Amino acid sequence: MEVDRIDERTPNQLRPLSCSRNILNRAHGSASWSQGDTKVLAAVYGPKAGTRKNENPEKACIEVIWKPKTGQSGKLEKEYEMILKRTLQSICILTINPNTMTSVIIQVVDDDGALLPCAINAACAALVDAGIPLKHLAVAICCGLAESGYVILDPTKLEEQVLIIFVFDFMNAVLVLSVLPNGSLQKKGGEPLEHGIITSFTQGSMSVEDYLHCLERGRAATSKMSDFLRRSLQPQLPSDSSKAG
Amino acid sequence: MGLPNVSGDLSAEMDVDAFRRLFPLRFYERHLVESIRPDARPLGRARDTTLALGAVASADGSALAKIGLTTMLAAIKMEVMTPSTETPDEGSIGINIEPFSAIDFHMPPICSPLVRPGRPAEAEPVVSKQLSDTILRHVDCFSVISGMINLKELSLINGKAAWMVYLDIYCLDADGALFDAALLSAVAAFSHLQIPVVSLNDHGKVVLMSEENEGGKDPVNKEKRKLTLSSIPFSLTCILHKNYILADPTAEEESIMETLVTVVLDSSGQLVSLYKPGGPVLAYTSAIQDCVALTRQRVKELRKILDEALSGMEVY
DSSP states (O other): OOOOOTTOOOTTOOOOEEEEESOOSSSSEEEEEEETTEEEEEEEEEEEEOOOTTSOTTSOEEEEEEEOSSSOOOHHHHHHHHHHHHHHHHHBOTTSSTTEEEEEEEEEEEOSSOHHHHHHHHHHHHHHHHTOOBSSEEEEEEEEEOTTSOEEESOOHHHHHHHHHSSSSOOEEEEEEEEEOSSOOOEETTEEGGGOEEEEEEOSOBOHHHHHHHHHHHHHHHHHHHHHHHHHTSOOOTTSOOOOO | OOOOOOSTTSOSOOOHHHHHHHOHHHHHHHHHHTTBOTTSOBTTOOOOEEEEETOOTTSSEEEEEEETTEEEEEEEEEEEEOOOSSOTTOOEESOOBTTBOSEEEEOOGGGOTTOOTTSOOTHHHHHHHHHHHHHTSOOOSOSTTOSSBOGGGGEEETTTEEEEEEEEEEEEEOOSOHHHHHHHHHHHHHHHOOOOOEEEOTTSOEEEOOSSOGGGOOBTTSSOOSOOBOSOEEEEEEEEETTEEEESOOHHHHHHSOOEEEEEEETTSOEEEEEBOOOSSOBOHHHHHHHHHHHHHHHHHHHHHHHHHHHHHTTO
16 A cells, blocks of 8 residues: 655655765864754764763763753653664774763754654764774664555654554654674674664554564665765865864 | 683682672673573573552552562552543543653662662663653554553543543662563553542532542442553563573673663554664664564563452452
């Protein structure tokens, strides 16, 4: 059963992506990532000396601060911070600079659906821009599931909301993160390394088969996204300004 | 008790406790190789779970859930209020305005040496939000089976009076798998909930009735005292470490092996939530399917425990 999307995309089509690096002057690394109208700005400061009180001093530590577009930070922001922190901790090589703290600040510029994946992508690009050593990159994608088992990728806010209000058609958003190693493809127990999920976050109920189906679609789409990420992270031309000092 | 030489650096003999503190990961890995954990559980087994309903006498519904040493106390208070104009025939669960969130999860300093007074624990808002998402947004838009709780049952007089439900969950002992225990206690408290009897007083307001029938006023809701719960969600948290999947971790295991996956299934087998907040280990499809299978088993166990606790209550 085909569902017509409001902006006339096919179900597997992502919104136009754009990524700019090095946009903030003072931050050690910064990136802005936008998917359609959703835009997120990420800044990285670090590594700074000393970790927080209860953190392991043998490893580097990552702190995430999430600033919403309007209003104060509440529980939703705290949850996003925790998810982002754990995700970024799994892609950074934490043993290189022990007993240091790296701060990642996320500022939501515009929210038109798929906010968390956009933020994760922005944070990853900002970490690369700051030169923090990473094991591999991470890309994130948001999938929506309609009642009939129909999967749409990268929903807009209107799609996310509209599908909840209507009685016959509703939405369960599934977030999938897929890992992408820089270049090599290693086989691990029969499944290629790049199909591993770092983080998954779901809302609403669905059957297990639908969830796995969403995963498949998400994986196929993330390969396109990761190509885009790699291209935009290519070293810039020497004529661009480099940070002094 | 001495241990064999594991590396050139160690002395030939060392106390088990010292080894456990100094090299926790190696301590655990030596157990995992034998498919067992330090507390003698096989990898896929959860800790002993007990439920006590009606733990708080002053609350309308309450439950104390213990999974191993993790203890959660859930209490429900109900209040009459006017329903919103958009949904005149439905009650509500709390005020859905931040920061007054419907379902409150508290981690007082009693629960763990890592929680200090004044600073909320890191896990607190996260578990709180996860609980709200699971219980409240767990709505299947088929209006017949709408989620765990049918909000229409909370209505008293259409358009004029409806119930507002406040749920508070207190963590009394934090020893791993906080979300599992919190969800279990919340679900049990809702199962135990007895809606208080109310009647209309002379001014047309809805008041709680005391035991003696005042002036012979008829109660508004004499027949309808318990909520019907459909598709009750149950959860299981697992740790992924290399190729092992450990079900129901303790706090020690959680701090050493950081990759957690929480699967929430409801009694009809639908996946309510699969939550994996990052972590060094990646989850492949096979690992996810194993976790879901472990959760299915756990749902059956928890269902049985809940039913036993409920039938124990109805004896008197």
